[in-house]
Amino acid sequence: MTDPVSSIRNLGPAYEDACARAGIHSAQELRDLGADEAYARLLTAGTKPHFIGYYVLVMGLQGRPWNDCKGDEKKALRERFDLIKANARSSPASQMISELDALGVRVNVQDFEQT
Structure with missing residues (x-):
């Protein structure tokens, strides 16, 4: 049996639910994707x-407390976050999902993934 996403430090049931909506169903899958790709999928x-x-996700994948991020490391993570956010906002799938969410329709992101 695979470990759930919530078995990763700092990540609880709400994060696990968000990951499931993004098609990430296990802690190993989250580790394999890495923080940046996984967070991009969450946004999409x-x-x-x-x-x-x-940064809770980044720290958790490193086995560190969520509030362990400070100084230059936090600034660097902020730059990565801003880039991930900007790229996700420009994604056609993300735009469609945002529009459907505004109408109150919840979609499965896997339906929009390219194979």
């Missing part, structure tokens, strides 16, 4: 961008 699936949510 409709998760609202939030810097703390991003």
Whole structure:
């Protein structure tokens, strides 16, 4: 059996639900994707961008407390977050999902993934 996303430090049931909506169903899958790709998928699936949510993921994947990010490291993570957010906003799938969300329709992001 695979470990759930919530088995990763700092990540609880809400993060696990967001990951499931993005097609990420296990802790190993999240580790394999890495923080940047996983967070991009979360945004594409409709998760609202939030810097703390991003660096909680980064710290968790490193096995560190969520609030361990400081100084230059935090500034560098902020730059990565801003880039991920900008790229996700320009994605056609992300735009469509945002429009459907505004109408109250929840979609499965996997339906929009290219094979």
